Amino acid sequence: MTEPARILVVGGGYVGMYTALRLQRKLRRGEAEVVVISPDPYMTYQPFLPEAAAGSIAPAHVIVPLRRVLPRCQVVVGEVLRIDHAKRTAYVCTPATRTEGGGDTELRYDELVLAPGSVSRTLPIPGLAESGIGFKTVEEAVGLRNHVLEQLDIASSTRDVEVRDAALTFVFVGGGFAGVEALGELEDIARYATRHYHNVDADDMRWVLVEAADRILPEVGEELGRYAVRELRGRNVDVRLETRLTSCEKRVAVLSDGARFPTRTVVWTAGVKPHPLIAATGLPSDPHGRLRVTAALQLDGAEHAWAAGDAAAVPDLTAEQPGAQCAPNAQHAVRQGKVLADNIIATLRGSRPEEYQHVSVGSVASLGLHKGVAHLYGRKVKGYPAWLMHRVYHLSRLPTANRKARVLADWTLAALFKREIAALGSLENPRAEFEFAAGTGRQPDA
Numbered sequence: 001m002t003e004p005a006r007i008l009v010v011g012g013g014y015v016g017m018y019t020a021l022r023l024q025r026k027l028r029r030g031e032a033e034v035v036v037i038s039p040d041p042y043m044t045y046q047p048f049l050p051e052a053a054a055g056s057i058a059p060a061h062v063i064v065p066l067r068r069v070l071p072r073c074q075v076v077v078g079e080v081l082r083i084d085h086a087k088r089t090a091y092v093c094t095p096a097t098r099t100e101g102g103g104d105t106e107l108r109y110d111e112l113v114l115a116p117g118s119v120s121r122t123l124p125i126p127g128l129a130e131s132g133i134g135f136k137t138v139e140e141a142v143g144l145r146n147h148v149l150e151q152l153d154i155a156s157s158t159r160d161v162e163v164r165d166a167a168l169t170f171v172f173v174g175g176g177f178a179g180v181e182a183l184g185e186l187e188d189i190a191r192y193a194t195r196h197y198h199n200v201d202a203d204d205m206r207w208v209l210v211e212a213a214d215r216i217l218p219e220v221g222e223e224l225g226r227y228a229v230r231e232l233r234g235r236n237v238d239v240r241l242e243t244r245l246t247s248c249e250k251r252v253a254v255l256s257d258g259a260r261f262p263t264r265t266v267v268w269t270a271g272v273k274p275h276p277l278i279a280a281t282g283l284p285s286d287p288h289g290r291l292r293v294t295a296a297l298q299l300d301g302a303e304h305a306w307a308a309g310d311a312a313a314v315p316d317l318t319a320e321q322p323g324a325q326c327a328p329n330a331q332h333a334v335r336q337g338k339v340l341a342d343n344i345i346a347t348l349r350g351s352r353p354e355e356y357q358h359v360s361v362g363s364v365a366s367l368g369l370h371k372g373v374a375h376l377y378g379r380k381v382k383g384y385p386a387w388l389m390h391r392v393y394h395l396s397r398l399p400t401a402n403r404k405a406r407v408l409a410d411w412t413l414a415a416l417f418k419r420e421i422a423a424l425g426s427l428e429n430p431r432a433e434f435e436f437a438a439g440t441g442r443q444p445d446a
């Protein structure tokens with residue numbers, strides 16, 4: 001009897017999870033085994049991170065536990081460090097090898113799916129690596145929420161004007177989805193929270209959005225991008241277009257237009273770059289570092305290897321200009337994952353794979369509670385209706401009925417009761433209280 005083929009899926013994000021879901025549904029028993037490897041045991045629904053930061057959705061509800069939704073796959077928590085595709089072997093660092101030492105685990109495969117996504121694209125700006133805050137993971141979203149609310153407490157508890165001003169100044173760099181939505185939601189919750197402070201007013205805060213291009217939210221088009229700028233400026237957000245961050249050393253953000261903002265908060269959301277794992281595979285990549293794939297999502301020049309999502313340069317067959325590639329977004333990643341799974345099954349069964357094609361349905365973005373922009377199926381919508389469309393659209397896309405129900409419950413509770421405004425600062429150091437009690441640490445929060 002022949003061994004079933006082993007399909008190794010690297011990454012448990014959009015592409016990884018949707019590929020595995022489809023494979024487990026369509027593969028016949030004994031046809032192939034599917035191994036999904038991911039540093040986290042969950043998939044993150046990134047479009048809901050800004051709402052998790054605002055506290056409108058519980059952080060646990062914007063993630064999907066991989067073991068729960070993939071019962072017919074083997075889920076391995078670990079990080080692929082390198083791949084020797086000639087030997088069909090991946091070298092993996094697991095939590096056990098990380099904490100207890102020992103060599104990397106070797107995983108053999110017959111078919112490889114590479115979907116490690118992207119990482120923040122940083123620049124060598126002085127101070128950025130030391131003090132910048134990213135916004136790609138649920139941990140970063142929770143950390144940023146606590147950080148922002150903690151700044152209000154700092155401002156409220158000092159008579160030092162410089163400390164107070166720096167605490168109340170929030171600088172976001174990058175005017176794409178992540179930056180605008182994160183700023184929109186956090187400004188909104190911070191403004192709401194100030195109602196409960198006796199000595200901090202909403203107008204005391206300074207929110208700055210720095211964008212190198214001449215507009216924000218390019219995904220929703222020029223008209224809605226301009227509207228988003230007007231909306232944010234109407235809320236006193238200092239939107240600076242055609243401007244760059246040049247330094248953020250010693251808690252001062254310096255911009256290319258000469259402005260200087262003493263601040264304790266610089267959030268960096270200025271784009272993404274392909275995951276560094278790609279370079280460590282030696283597999284063919286384009287000049288931007290994305291894996292070179294055909295429209296059937298097969299790696300160019302490497303057999304039995306597939307890739308999609310943010311990590312891959314997938315040809316956009318629907319674009320008018322030749323050579324165009326699909327944008328790195330969730331809309332493509334989900335659909336590519338499904339096509340990729342179908343194509344692997346087709347080749348295992350001796351059939352021809354199909355080419356990936358998808359015409360974008362548009363984009364939606366939230367600018368805070370009850371505010372948004374939407375350009376969906378050719379219709380441009382602003383304000384409350386757009387915000388509602390944003391919620392309905394993303395709720396419909398959120399994987400599993402279980403998550404949908406939980407998010408809906410979160411929204412309902414938030415609408416019925418007041419919003420949560422307390423900072424859980426000790427999440428950063430949960431042992432502090434016990435160390436203090438045991439006499440080995442400082443008083444918590446001292």
Ligand SMILES: Cc1cc2nc3c(=O)[nH]c(=O)nc-3n(C[C@H](O)[C@H](O)[C@H](O)COP(=O)(O)OP(=O)(O)OC[C@H]3O[C@@H](n4cnc5c(N)ncnc54)[C@H](O)[C@@H]3O)c2cc1C
Nearest residue numbers: 011012013014015046047080116117309310328329330331
């Ligand atoms: C805040 C935010 C908001 C967004 N909003 C939208 C939106 O509204 N609409 C939209 O279309 N897109 C949006 N996006 C973009 C969208 O989330 C991405 O395009 C999408 O997640 C890409 O899917 P992916 O599978 O390629 O990567 P990911 O979903 O990032 O998955 C990559 C996976 O690979 C894992 N991994 C990384 N390294 C390794 C390794 N060495 N070994 C094994 N596994 C590894 C990661 O842990 C992760 O599980 C948003 C992104 C962010 C950050």
